[in-house]
Amino acid sequence: MAKLKVFSDEWCNAWADKIRESKEFPIHNKGWEGDIGCCISKDPKANLPEDKYLYVNFFDGKVLDVRMADKETAENTKFVISGEYIRWKQVARGELDAVKAMMQGKLKLKGNLPYVVKYVKGVQETIKCLVALDSEFPDD
Amino acid sequence: MGGNHNRFLEIDLSARSTAVTSIDPALFSAFIGGSTLAARLFLDTLDVKRDPLSPDSSLFIMTGPLTGTSFPGSSRFVMCARSPLTGIWGESASGGTFGAELKRAGFDGVIIRGKSTHPCVITVEDQNAAIVDAGDLWGKDTYETIDILRKRGGEERPARVLAIGPAGEHLVKFANVCNDKAHYIGRTGMGAVLGSKRIKAITCRGTGTVPVASEENFRNVRKAALEEIKNSLMSRTFHELGTAAAMELGMTTGDVPIKNWSVGVDYAMGLALGGTAVAEKMLKKRVACYACPIACKPVVVVDDPKYGIAEGPGPEYETLGSFGTMIMNDNIYAVARVNDLCNRLGVETITGGATIAFIMEMYEKGLLTRDDLDGLDMTWGNIDAAIVLVKKIAYREGFGDRAAEGSRALARSIGGEALDCVVEVKGLEPPMHDPRGFHGMGLAYMNSNRGACHLQHSDQAIEMGMVSWNEVGLKDDYPGPVSEGKAEMVYIGENIGQMANSVCVCHFVHWCMGLTNLLDGLNAVTGYGFSLDDFMEAGKRSWVLKRAINNLFGVTAKDDRLPKRILTPLAEGAAEGIIPDMKLMKREYYRIRGLNDEGFPKPELLDSLGLGFIKERLYG
Incomplete structure (x- = not known):
């Protein structure tokens, strides 16, 4: 099976499907309300000439939406996480823990921190699903 | 000399006398302050046969060069003595305002020996001190005691108070010291040491200043450190969730x-x-x-x-x-x-x-x-x-x-x-961090000079990924339940942590501001002009000094171990089925740290750190 091109619709859908398949996600996301915007800074040297924006929305253990979006949409979500492409790539490959990345300032979080901490296991499960995808990155 | 007054208040309770003393100024740059300088001074009168709760035992209350300045996190001070709980080196630090007040009262530290015949309170105020009878306070809890003493001050600006409760009076081996009803000098039983000397409380009021070598450098570093802290998610986490x-x-x-x-x-x-x-x-x-x-x-x-x-x-x-x-x-x-x-x-x-x-x-x-x-x-x-x-x-x-x-x-x-x-290392129960999830923490527990501890080093921040200090050779990411490669991480983390405890800066604030800001802050206040290598070398000296003291107390390689429970795999969770490889980490660590097979610092290591004077006592 062909690899999924990162930032494509297929890649977004595959991630959403993976989360839906997870038995852990509905347990640890139960009660969650809120959308998340992921802002990925451009990196022309890594074959990423433009900034990318990803929109993710969960509600009470269910996946409502995972799609590419525009800047305005991503930046007007309940939680905004932004950072360099290389950091996002490390997270998506399981090479960098997302919580550690935020603590070390490699990814920036805007939004209600206590809420994220309360649902940290759910957050980690979504990343686990992302890492499980057979992804092809722009600079691969 | 910036950062210090070179004034120590020495109190002999048996003789009911107080005196102000000074030390060789070179000791400050070599041993910095806090628990490290206390350890160096402790060594001078160390008698390993002396019971921790005997009248002749010494108790040190020490500040560091940054204490009492306006540098972020500079509230810290430390109490040090032979621990009644563990029988080895004991130290316990605290924040609040007492340390700053002591420094502003004109003292870098207080050294207490002897035993009072009656319960007493030690009062310190702007370069003066007194021993006051306090029989009416004996038996009261810490909050009551502090309230009474603050009221007795009778002035607009109440004194800062350290007090023991009934546990300290009854020599409970893990009695703490309450610091202004908000902070605690908790670990290793310093409350029992105070109780053994019949000290119910220590009050302090100071209105002086702390000498700073370069005010301009200090202002700039402070600003940079505050900016770094402001931008840190860790700082936000600590503030919003504690x-x-x-x-x-x-x-x-x-x-x-x-x-x-x-x-x-x-x-x-x-x-x-x-x-x-x-x-x-x-x-x-x-x-x-x-x-x-x-x-x-x-x-x-x-x-x-x-x-x-x-x-x-x-x-x-x-x-x-x-x-x-x-x-x-x-x-x-x-x-x-x-x-x-x-x-x-x-x-x-x-x-x-x-x-x-x-x-x-x-x-x-x-x-x-x-x-x-x-x-x-x-x-x-x-x-x-x-x-x-x-x-x-x-x-x-x-x-x-x-x-x-x-x-x-x-x-x-x-x-x-x-x-x-039972889960303890060298007599001290570990804090609430499981080494099966973070193997480096296990090694740090094994080596810690006050028994199992998470604040004698910076490994918690490093191994959990809260900080990334590449400038001293650390990696960005250390997987927790892995033993390989952890010895060097722990070694570096210990040297950094020892410096935080010498300088007397809060570990949490230090993690948020980073390593360079702490070094720059130390230099701005003291004028030492330390390079990062000098800084790490001083941390190394601190660890080895305390280790040598513990060796004199009888600590050997067999004491550097994890308890059986920690070496038993868990059936669930992130560390399921994995245990720290104690032997591997210990072997690597001993090589890196320069310990011999008996767990003693090698003579050449002592010489290289300016600790050669301990050789004869260690090796005869």
Whole structure:
């Protein structure tokens, strides 16, 4: 099976499907309300000439939406996480823990921190699903 | 000389005398301050045969070069003595305002020897000190004592107060010292040392300043450090959720000990006892120590018919673990209640909770019976029985007298299987961080000079990925449940942590501001002009000095070990089935640190660090 091109619709859908398949996600996301915007800074040297924006929305253990979006949409979500492409790539490959990345300032979080901490296991499960995808990155 | 007055208040309680002394100025740049300078001065009069609670034992209350300046996190000071709990080097630091006040009173430290014939209070005020009778305070709890002494000051600006409670008076081996009803000098039993000298409290008021070598450099570094802290998510986490955030986060990484270190994960309990639960259910406000831009300390009110408490310090992560997950109690109000009780009675909550968790396991296994326990039903989760036992410990009543010796002594008195269930290193119960989730923490527990500890080094921040200090050779990411490569990480983390404890800066603030800002701050205040290598070398000197003291107390390689329980795999959680490779890490660490097979610093290492004068005592 062909690899999924990162930032494509297929890649977004595959991630959403993976989360839906997870038995852990509905347990640890139960009660969650809120959308998340992921802002990925451009990196022309890594074959990423433009900034990318990803929109993710969960509600009470269910996946409502995972799609590419525009800047305005991503930046007007309940939680905004932004950072360099290389950091996002490390997270998506399981090479960098997302919580550690935020603590070390490699990814920036805007939004209600206590809420994220309360649902940290759910957050980690979504990343686990992302890492499980057979992804092809722009600079691969 | 910036950062120090070179003035120490020496008190001989037996002679009821006070004196002001100074030391060779070169000792400041070599041993910096805080617990390291205390260790260097302690060595001069060390008699290994002396009991920690004997009148001749020395107690040091020390500040560091940054204490009392306006540098972020510079509230810290430390109490040091031979620990009555462990029998080896003891030190315990605290924040608040007392340290800054002592420095502003014109003293870098207070050295106390002897024993008062009557209960007393030591009062320190602007370069003067007095020993005052305090028989009327003996028997009172810490909060009452502090309230009375602050009122007695009778001025607009009340004195800062350190006080012991009944536990210190009764020489409970893990008695703490209450610092202004908000902070605690907890670990290693410094409250018992004060009690043995019949010191109920120490008050301090200072209006002077701390000399700074370069005001301009200091202003610039301070500004940079504050900016770094402001931009740090860790800083935000500490402010919004306090240390209790480690509960939710730790459940996902295998960090939280459960049921006397026998269960790997319990997410529901993590949510019931975590930072968000504290914030939602009881938090009134957060307060800051002196010169702290973060403000992580929770002030809580519990409105509960059974466990209600008035406004006061809320439980930190360690207490939520020790009186929560460790004893299988998921009632956060009850944790706040027992925390308040320990604060008032002067009982340290890590050893206190860990000892009670051990007792619950002994009860479950039939190794302690209800008869042994004065009729208490020490079933897992029975917080009401735990509350009763805390009181018995503080007054050494009935079974409380045995428990007041700490878990190691209790396990030895029970014998047999108890020795496999007790969790301690060199006599000190570990804090609430499971080495099976973070193997480097295990090695750091093994090596720590005050027994199992998470603040004698910076490994927690490094291994959990809260910081990334490439400038000293550390990697960005260290997987937790892995032993390979951890020896060097721990070695570097220890050297950094020792410097934080010498300089006397809060570890949390230090993690948020970074390493370079701390070094620059030290240089701006002292004028030492240290390079990063000099800084690390001084940290190395600190660790080796304390290790040599412990060697004189009888510590050898066989004491650098993890308890059997920690070397037993967990059946669930992030560290499922994995245990630290103690032998591998120890072998690598000894090579890197320069210890011989007996666990002594090699003579050439002592020479290279300017500690050659200890060789004869160590090697004869």
